[in-house]
Amino acid sequence: MSQPTPGIPRNTRQRAEVLALLEEIDGFRSPQQLHTALRDRGARVGLTTVYRALQVLVEATEVDTMRLPSGEQLFRRCSPTHHHHLVCRRCNRTVEVAGPAVETWAVAVAAQHGFTEVSHTLEIFGCCADCTGAR
Amino acid sequence: MSQPTPGIPRNTRQRAEVLALLEEIDGFRSPQQLHTALRDRGARVGLTTVYRALQVLVEATEVDTMRLPSGEQLFRRCSPTHHHHLVCRRCNRTVEVAGPAVETWAVAVAAQHGFTEVSHTLEIFGCCADCTGAR
DNA sequence: ATGGATGCAAATATTTTGCATTTTG
DNA sequence: CAAAATGCAAAATATTTGCATCCAT
Numbered sequence: 001m002s003q004p005t006p007g008i009p010r011n012t013r014q015r016a017e018v019l020a021l022l023e024e025i026d027g028f029r030s031p032q033q034l035h036t037a038l039r040d041r042g043a044r045v046g047l048t049t050v051y052r053a054l055q056v057l058v059e060a061t062e063v064d065t066m067r068l069p070s071g072e073q074l075f076r077r078c079s080p081t082h083h084h085h086l087v088c089r090r091c092n093r094t095v096e097v098a099g100p101a102v103e104t105w106a107v108a109v110a111a112q113h114g115f116t117e118v119s120h121t122l123e124i125f126g127c128c129a130d131c132t133g134a135r
Numbered sequence: 136m137s138q139p140t141p142g143i144p145r146n147t148r149q150r151a152e153v154l155a156l157l158e159e160i161d162g163f164r165s166p167q168q169l170h171t172a173l174r175d176r177g178a179r180v181g182l183t184t185v186y187r188a189l190q191v192l193v194e195a196t197e198v199d200t201m202r203l204p205s206g207e208q209l210f211r212r213c214s215p216t217h218h219h220h221l222v223c224r225r226c227n228r229t230v231e232v233a234g235p236a237v238e239t240w241a242v243a244v245a246a247q248h249g250f251t252e253v254s255h256t257l258e259i260f261g262c263c264a265d266c267t268g269a270r
Numbered sequence: 271a272t273g274g275a276t277g278c279a280a281a282t283a284t285t286t287t288g289c290a291t292t293t294t295g
Numbered sequence: 296c297a298a299a300a301t302g303c304a305a306a307a308t309a310t311t312t313g314c315a316t317c318c319a320t
Binding site: 067069071073086088089095097099101102105106109110113114115116117118119120121122123124125126127128129132 | 202204206208221223224230232234236237240241244245248249250251252253254255256257258259260261262263264267
């Protein structure tokens with residue numbers, strides 16, 4: 001009933017390059033943006049590989065993923081503990097924020113309505129200080 | 136500097152059919168699902184028109200939109216006041232929930248980090264009582 | 271050497287747009 | 296009758312998959 005079982009991820013140059021790039025960036029980026037940036041710095045990596053590398057990295061909790069209201073999926077290197085994001089609409093700079101109260105509230109509200117196996121998504125958007133000033 | 140200015144929406148049969156269908160459904164649906172349902176009940180409406188009707192209805196706050204973590208965009212008839220959704224992962228049944236505390240918390244956290252013009256997205260997922268039992 | 275990884279092309283899926291025609295107000 | 300709306304086909308996006316080849320272990 002289970003899938004063929006993936007196998008242990010290997011350490012490849014491409015995967016390392018994707019992660020290295022993410023380490024240097026402070027904000028979410030799309031697979032396209034990451035691919036372009038890698039090309040620009042001379043790293044030869046295919047777009048398909050960027051997608052697959054991101055999947056693996058998300059799976060390994062090395063990278064976080066998120067979607068804009070528009071649906072665009074973005075990725076970012078981040079800490080492994082559960083948290084939410086405060087993202088700048090202009091420059092995509094991101095601050096990780098913890099919301100213990102929100103977590104428990106969500107579970108409580110869900111329980112009140114008979115829901116179990118609760119999970120949630122939460123993103124906060126705004127205009128950061130730098131971008132507000134530079135306006 | 137401004138766009139050609141749209142103009143006032145007109146009342147068309149197709150738009151009415153989309154809204155009528157949404158009135159009968161208790162949960163989020165994709166444009167595709169809505170289009171298929173309309174066809175099945177004999178309403179002749181093009182998929183493109185369903186998309187455009189949904190845009191207009193969302194604009195008029197008659198309909199709410201939301202995305203699954205997978206990125207699928209879904210729509211649902213709902214109340215015009217600000218609220219969040221508690222959605223069943225299995226049947227998509229939806230409960231509107233208010234979260235005043237969350238709203239203020241989001242603004243406060245954002246302000247602490249110098250962010251202005253704050254907005255946020257929040258969705259709660261779980262398995263509803265019916266679906267848990269029928270498992 | 272074995273099987274995961276890569277990269278290209280092609281396939282999918284989703285949403286938008288051009289445009290001639292129809293319909294609303 | 297002017298402008299908005301429709302509905303197709305085609306375009307634009309975004310992401311996935313087939314497959315031969317490559318490379319990490």
